[in-house]
Amino acid sequence: MSDLNTPHKRERRKEARPGELLEAALDLFVEKGFAATRSEEVAIRAGVSKGTLFLYFPSKEELFKAVVRENLVRHQTEGAEEIARFEGSAGELLEFLMLEWWRRYGATKASGISKLIMSEANNFPDLARFFQEEVITPGHAMVRAVLQRGIDRQEFRPVNLDLAVHSVITPLLFLIMWKHSMGPCCPQTEQIDPEAFISQHAQLLVRGLSPTESP
Structure with missing residues (x-):
């Protein structure tokens, strides 16, 4: 009834x-x-x-693009707005950006999309190009803006920004690959605490980027 x-x-x-x-x-x-x-x-x-x-x-391709826009692009748009409003130091902002990326994406099942792209990009170049244009390029630009902000405020020393962006992002991608591959197979004693790892990495980056005193 x-x-x-x-x-x-x-x-x-x-x-x-x-x-x-x-x-x-x-x-x-x-x-x-x-x-x-x-x-x-x-x-x-x-x-x-x-x-x-x-x-x-x-099509399945359009469905995949919609999934990416809902689970990645939307969060990046929100992140860019939060960066613009952030009032702390560049170092604090960098750590905030990295941790929020993990909490909103890396820690969710949607992070498996990154592993999918890495493994299937060669077979689906159009989707790889889409991912590059809508996710990777804007994401790199966001990190680059944070680094440039630190340089402009003399909180960071001038560095090659293209390489520095990869220094920020690569360990985050490692966490995703670990999560979706070896992580579930390893004993508890060998598990990685993602947020502790990210915080330490961010602090190491900030220390390395800090201006050095003249001898």
Whole structure:
């Protein structure tokens, strides 16, 4: 018997379907990879028909792009706004940026997208190009802006910013790869505390970037 106290239940579910589809797609992309995930599986996991899936996302590629925009691009946009409002030192801002990146992305299942891109980029160059343009390039620009802010305020010494950006980001990517590969297989005594690791790395970076006194 239908519940007469919950009218328009079907209509409300239809409105929620894009979010349900993105959640189901994220789960499957992280579990199986892009190539092995079939659109039919996403629809089944979301509890809708394949036709409904294609109503919102006309191809698996467009579905993947929507997943990336929801789980990465949105957070980067928020991060850029927070950087602009940050009132502390450049060193504090750098540590804040790195920790928030982990909390909002690295610590979530969505971080498996980065592992997917690393493993499948050669087979799907269009998706790799999309990821480069919408995630990597803006992310690098964000880190670069924080470093430049420190240099402009004479809190950091002048350095090659292109290389410095990689010095900031590479250990974060290591954490993601560890999380989605060896991490679950290692004993508790060999686990890495991500936030402690990030804080120490940020402090080492800030110390290395600090202006040195003249002899």
